[in-house]
Amino acid sequence: MLEPLFRRHHRHLVRTALLIVGDRATAEDVVQDAFTRVHRRLPKLTDRDDLLPYLRTAVVNGCRSVLRRRRLLLRPAHDPSVWSAESAAMVAEDHREVHAALSALPARQREALVLRYYLDLTEAEIAEAMGISVGTVKSTTSRAMAALAKALGGNA
Amino acid sequence: MNDLEGAIREVFAEVAEKGVPSTSPVLLPEPRPHPAAARRWAVPAAASAVVAIIAIIALLVVGGGQDGNAPRPGSVPVAGPALASPDFIVVARGRIAGAQVPSIEVRNATSGRLVATVPKPRAVLWFAGVTAARDNRIFFLDGVLRSGKENSHGIYRLRLDDGGTPKDLQEVRLASFTMAGFPVMAAAPDASRLMWTEPMRSVLTILDLRSGRIRRFPTGGIVSAIDPRSTFDTARVIGIPRESVLTLSAKGGRPHTSPLPGGIVAAAAFAGDTIIAETVGSDARRTSVAELKDGTMRLSTETWDEPTGSWGAIVPDGSGRHVLLQKDGNLARYDLDTGRLSTLPVPAGKSAQPGAAW
Structure with a gap:
């Protein structure tokens, strides 16, 4: 179920995350986490025909977590920020x-x-x-x- | 749209394109090499007389639920077409008490003939494991280091030429680590990435050998086998052992789980699109887990009548047609097509590890 979504939106979501967190490696991690989370929540999701909003929210939340950890110096960026x-x-x-x-x-x-x-x-x-x-x-x-x-x- | 909005859009688009170029490969699943359909897991009766497995072991494995902590991928190189039988086996030997520790051996995969001996670097006490990158005759060896902390490991890269002669043996300096026990390792087909799991820990480590970047991911349970795209792990869900295949490259973390009745996995290996697992339980059995095109997993279990020993360890030979295994102190090759087990004339000894092959 997620694979077509991945094929269609993965790059765009990575770019979105890149613009928020600043580096590609972290962005890829965030998006991967987002797909994983949505996958795990699939049985509970009400609208499985349109999973993109869930993914977007998961990506945004993931980016925020990363930025929060960076502020606390728990997790430095992989690469220089864009x-x-x-x-x-x-x-x-x-x-x-x-x-x-x-x-x-x-x-x-x-x-x-x-x-x-x-x-x-x-x-x-x-x-x-x-x-x-x-x-x-x-x-x-x-x-x-x-x-x-x-x-x-x-x-x- | 005013000028400022237009400028913001242009900058975002430009930064995004520069950061993640359209020409960069999309991280799509690497096609798993499919052996010919006829080779798919048809076990002849002859196999019954060959293999064995057994012992009743209490279910010791892994607490905690399987909650789908799927690993995340790095970029996955395009798979090569190679499915030919391997030419060489690299045997990495364990420590033999009181004896001089042998070096790494390169042997002919068919005859077992010794092709070359690779000198052991001074820093290495002994080699504990090996895995092959299937496209270019590169092998990675897990060396237990002589100096440094206890249980310190170093990864070495060994390249063979067409004749099987070792061309060089280099330490992968980024990959030293400390752990108890020996990792289950796998290499990407083009040797760009190395991945390993630590014994009794549900963590998968992926090292990008080009950038030096290391990423660690939780797995669902104790990993028995990994290949460049997947992990095969065991976890218990409400007291029931399950075998779980977490597909690395599905990028959505697509876990396939299936109950394995009556046993736990003692050793496992990917062989093409099949997982061969030695299960330990109340019956002798061999388990095949096939990943099908629709993403579901089929599990079949074979039971044999004459258990004569444990495989001990299983290593795929990369062709998808054989696995190497250690059986009763000998190295052997098991043909998945015919069910034939042939002993390789390789002096294995009790501590020898079946080597990776290609």
């Missing part, structure tokens, strides 16, 4: 300011933006994936956009 200053060199020159502004955002705000602008989720879907209310999604996204606009000085 949001590090060094990694800015890998994006096109005209994107580097935006990259720097995104990298300065608090993890939760960047997470909301990833779900909104990379996965193209609706606010309701973001709320489900992040386990927060739609109102909190709106305020988090709004604060993130304001911070970005301020950092970019209206250049974007």
